[in-house]
Amino acid sequence: xAGVAQSxxxxxxxxxxxxxxxxxxxxxxATLYWYQQILGQGPKLLIQFQNNGVVDxxxxxxxxxxxERLKGVDSTLKIQPAKLEDSAVYLCAxxxxxxxxxxxxxxxxxxxxxx
Amino acid sequence: AQSVAQPEDQVNVAEGNPLTVKCTYSVSGNPYLFWYVQYPxxxxxxLLKYITGDxxxxxxxxxEAEFNKxxxxxxxxxxxxxxxxxxxxxCAVRLxxxxxxxxxxxxxxxxxxxxx
Numbered sequence: 001x002a003g004v005a006q007s008x009x010x011x012x013x014x015x016x017x018x019x020x021x022x023x024x025x026x027x028x029x030a031t032l033y034w035y036q037q038i039l040g041q042g043p044k045l046l047i048q049f050q051n052n053g054v055v056d057x058x059x060x061x062x063x064x065x066x067x068e069r070l071k072g073v074d075s076t077l078k079i080q081p082a083k084l085e086d087s088a089v090y091l092c093a094x095x096x097x098x099x100x101x102x103x104x105x106x107x108x109x110x111x112x113x114x115x
Numbered sequence: 116a117q118s119v120a121q122p123e124d125q126v127n128v129a130e131g132n133p134l135t136v137k138c139t140y141s142v143s144g145n146p147y148l149f150w151y152v153q154y155p156x157x158x159x160x161x162l163l164k165y166i167t168g169d170x171x172x173x174x175x176x177x178x179e180a181e182f183n184k185x186x187x188x189x190x191x192x193x194x195x196x197x198x199x200x201x202x203x204x205x206c207a208v209r210l211x212x213x214x215x216x217x218x219x220x221x222x223x224x225x226x227x228x229x230x231x
Contacts, residue, residue, distance in 0.1 A: 004158070042205055042221030043159070056218055091158055100209045100219070101147050101166045106158030 002026065004107035006092050012113045018080040021110045025073070025094030031055075032069055033104060034077050035091040043091055049075065079112075087114045117142040119208045121222040128196045129230050136191040136225045138206030148189040149207040150180055153224070159205060165189060176200070196229045203227075 005024040013019050025032050031050050035043035046065065047057040051072040060067070064083070069075040079086055089111050093104040119140045128134045140146055147166055151159040163174025170182045180191045191204060203226050209219040 040223070042207075042223045044221075045218050048218070058218075093158075101164070103149060103161040103164055104159075104219075105161070106151075108156070108158045 004092055004094055004105055006090075006107035006110055008110055009108060010111050010113075012115065013082055015084055015114050016081040018078065019082055019112065020076055020078045021090050021092075021112075023075045023077070023092030023107060025075070025092070026096070026105055029094035029096050029105070030072070031095045031097070031102070032075050033091075033093040033095075034067055034075070035093065037089045037091055037109070039088070046077070082112075082114045084114050087112055117146070117208055117210060117220050119206050119220055119222040121204075121206055121225045123225050124223075125226040125228060127228045127230060130198055131195050134193050134196040134200070134227065134229070136204050136206075136227060138189045138191065138222060140187050140189065140206075140208045142208060142210055144210050145184075147209045148180075148182060149209070149219075150174065150178070150189075150191050151205045151207065151221075153203040153205065155202075162191070162204075196227075198229045198231050201227055201229045 007022050033048050034046045037043045046060045047067045048055040049069040052069045067077045089109040091109045093106045095102040095104045149164045150162040152162050153159045162178050163172050165172050165182045173179045178193050182189050203224045205224050206222040207219050
């Protein structure tokens with residue numbers, strides 16, 4: 001079974017530039033998550049999709065971050081414009097089903113450096 | 116509000132010795148509890164979870180965890196540590212449905228270093 005795919009793996013940009021990350025979840029997984037993991041901290045949920053609808057985006061900085069899930073499968077996360085404090089690893093995860101007892105499967109992450 | 120604490124930033128253990136990585140939680144209700152492991156430059160991998168039933172949960176790679184409701188703890192354990200167990204470990208908590216959405220909350224992580 002193929003895992004969660006993310007691209008790019010690494011990205012370096014200047015502040016105020018834009019950047020986009022892509023995620024392809026495990027086939028058939030209804031729920032997709034985007035997390036921000038700052039060095040030395042645990043993952044922080046940015047947004048959760050169930051199929052192509054948003055379940056929770058309460059911690060997404062909506063003035064600069066946006067996300068969409070195309071046809072309930074792939075997802076993109078965009079930052080525009082980026083700030084220095086956005087430097088982090090962005091993790092995508094998916095789970096089979098929508099219950100809170102389902103474990104999540106994580107992709108390798110995208111390491112973003114904002115200069 | 117729910118929270119999870121991992122009181123140790125780093126745990127060092129000799130290869131072959133038992134290991135424990137601590138996790139305590141604070142929620143109003145009966146939580147679902149998870150352990151994930153993160154190897155360098157890789158995403159998190161699921162190790163085990165507690166949903167209900169037996170307080171001792173067994174998971175991948177020989178790890179187990181014990182749910183202790185009175186102490187609100189869910190410590191990760193392994194009888195004999197391997198050098199390959201060296202990684203970053205995250206505890207996570209989530210509440211069951213109670214009329215609303217409940218997000219998962221991760222701890223800050225504990226770095227496990229197994230010394231040969």
